[in-house]
Structure formats: C-alpha cells, structure tokens
Amino acid sequence: MTDDVFKQLRDFIYEKSGIFIPDNKKYFLENRLGRKVQEKNLKGYEDYLYIIKYGSDKNELNGLFNLITTNETFFFREPQQFDVFSGELFKRITDENAKSGRKDIRIWSAASSTGEEPYTLAMILLEKPEAQALKKEIYASDISEAVLSSARAGVYGSYSIRNVPDAYLKKYFNNTNQQYSLTRGIKSLTKFMKVNLMDDKDTKAIRGVDVIFCRNVLIYFDDKAKQKAVSNLYDALRPNGYLFIGTSESLHNVTRAFKPIVINKVIVYQKV
Numbered sequence: 001m002t003d004d005v006f007k008q009l010r011d012f013i014y015e016k017s018g019i020f021i022p023d024n025k026k027y028f029l030e031n032r033l034g035r036k037v038q039e040k041n042l043k044g045y046e047d048y049l050y051i052i053k054y055g056s057d058k059n060e061l062n063g064l065f066n067l068i069t070t071n072e073t074f075f076f077r078e079p080q081q082f083d084v085f086s087g088e089l090f091k092r093i094t095d096e097n098a099k100s101g102r103k104d105i106r107i108w109s110a111a112s113s114t115g116e117e118p119y120t121l122a123m124i125l126l127e128k129p130e131a132q133a134l135k136k137e138i139y140a141s142d143i144s145e146a147v148l149s150s151a152r153a154g155v156y157g158s159y160s161i162r163n164v165p166d167a168y169l170k171k172y173f174n175n176t177n178q179q180y181s182l183t184r185g186i187k188s189l190t191k192f193m194k195v196n197l198m199d200d201k202d203t204k205a206i207r208g209v210d211v212i213f214c215r216n217v218l219i220y221f222d223d224k225a226k227q228k229a230v231s232n233l234y235d236a237l238r239p240n241g242y243l244f245i246g247t248s249e250s251l252h253n254v255t256r257a258f259k260p261i262v263i264n265k266v267i268v269y270q271k272v
C-alpha cells in the first residue's frame with residue numbers, strides 16, 4: 001500500500017466512522033483489507049479505494065465497516081459497572097421514573113458488537129424481582145452489520161460465556177456441542193439496530209433512554225470524533241440519565257455536559 005493510498009483510505013474511514021488510524025499503522029489496514037483485495041481480484045488497494053469511494057454499491061461501505069472494526073467482547077465484561085447499574089443506579093432510576101408515573105426502564109448498549117453486553121443487561125434485569133413489573137426495553141446497536149447479525153442469532157462459544165455465572169448459564173442458555181444458544185426470553189428483550197455513532201440521523205432513532213452503555217469504542221476515535229459521539233449520546237438520554245464508558249476510557253477534554261459521579265469506585269457520567 002502506498003503512503004498516498006493509505007492516507008486516502010485512512011481519511012475516508014475516519015470521515016465515515018470516526019475510527020482514527022494513526023500514521024504508523026499502515027500495517028493495520030494492510031492486514032484488514034488485504035484479503036478483500038485478493039477476493040475481489042483487484043490490482044491493489046488503490047482499486048479498492050476507488051470502489052468504496054465512488055462505487056454505487058452501499059454494501060461495499062458495510063463490508064469496510066465489518067473489516068476495520070475490532071469487535072472483542074464477552075458476557076459480564078467489567079462487572080463492577082453492572083453491579084453499580086443493578087444496585088444503586090437501578091434504584092435511583094426507577095424511583096425517579098415512578099415519580100413521573102413511568103413504569104419502565106430503557107437502556108441502550110451503543111456499540112454492542114456481537115451482543116454480549118446487552119444480553120448481560122437483559123439477564124440482570126430478568127433476575128431483579130423489582131424489575132418484574134416494569135416494561136424493559138434494551139436497544140443495542142453497532143456500525144457493523146456482521147456483528148449485528150451474529151448478535152441476533154445469539155449463539156456463543158466458550159470464550160464469550162466464560163464469566164457467566166453457572167446458574168445463569170443453566171437458566172438462559174441451551175448448550176449443545178460447546179455452542180451456547182440464548183433462550184428466546186432473553187433475546188426478546190433486546191432490539192438490535194444499525195447505528196453509526198457519528199451519524200445524527202442514525203442516533204436520532206433512539207431517544208429518552210435512562211442509561212447508556214457505550215464501552216470500549218471511544219478508544220478508536222480521536223477527540224473530535226469522541227465529542228461527536230458523546231454529544232449524540234447526550235441527546236439520546238433523558239434528563240439526569242446515566243452514561244457508562246469503558247473503565248480504560250475517559251471524557252477528559254471531550255465534554256463538560258456530564259457530571260462524573262463515583263459509586264463504589266465506579267465512575268458514572270450523569271447528564272446535567
């Protein structure tokens with residue numbers, strides 16, 4: 001890949017997804033896109049650039065998102081945050097909603113990858129006696145169609161489920177040949193959709209949510225793209241709603257529109 005093609009591809013990817021690939025990571029694009037160039041029998045990366053930039057087939061852009069995103073995830077990842085959600089935060093949210101006559105809870109997993117995060121939230125809600133009488137809505141979204149289709153299927157390998165408590169494994173999964181399929185009860189709580197966090201139109205589809213989990217995706221963005229994503233998340237939250245980002249991520253230099261609060265050593269950002 002020539003430096004010029006690298007820069008053009010890198011800029012195009014950034015413009016469309018917010019994913020920022022620094023100068024020293026040409027090898028990353030070569031690794032991720034090399035097979036596609038071969039598969040399509042193209043002469044080189046330049047031809048691929050031409051197709052995604054000027055071609056009329058929208059699937060090409062989706063294919064690119066599938067290739068360049070990093071989709072690592074697993075059930076009950078960063079469990080302290082789920083504990084805080086299920087304890088103190090759930091109480092705050094439902095108390096406040098009850099005051100205005102609301103009998104529901106609405107959650108958005110905003111870069112859900114193959115679904116482990118929103119399905120973890122579904123299990124947590126189903127296990128909570130206080131949530132039984134509530135209407136439970138979990139929205140889950142990603143920029144990659146490939147991970148969304150895998151999420152909708154709800155079938156996982158042993159790596160993904162390694163932190164699922166035994167009792168939940170028995171109750172919410174059917175296990176055949178090392179494949180763990182989620183029960184319909186869990187799947188029916190979760191609505192998957194394609195949302196690019198950089199896209200105002202996409203994110204407008206979600207409004208009035210009580211909590212957003214947007215974890216381990218901001219790390220792929222630069223500050224400007226983080227600001228764009230976080231401002232879209234802000235608009236999707238109801239007043240005083242809560243945002244979780246990954247434990248290794250920060251909103252420093254990104255926004256002052258959220259008040260960081262600390263509960264049991266976990267930082268949660270509240271919309272102000």
Ligand SMILES: C[S@@+](CC[C@H](N)C(=O)[O-])C[C@H]1O[C@@H](n2cnc3c(N)ncnc32)[C@H](O)[C@@H]1O
Nearest residue numbers: 017069071072073111113143196197215216217
């Ligand atoms: C590492 S996974 C995080 C999954 C889960 N939130 C977790 O913490 O385990 C990051 C996900 O962000 C998605 N992503 C990257 N850029 C995005 C964008 N602009 N809009 C929406 N999702 C994006 C990727 O497709 C990927 O599935």
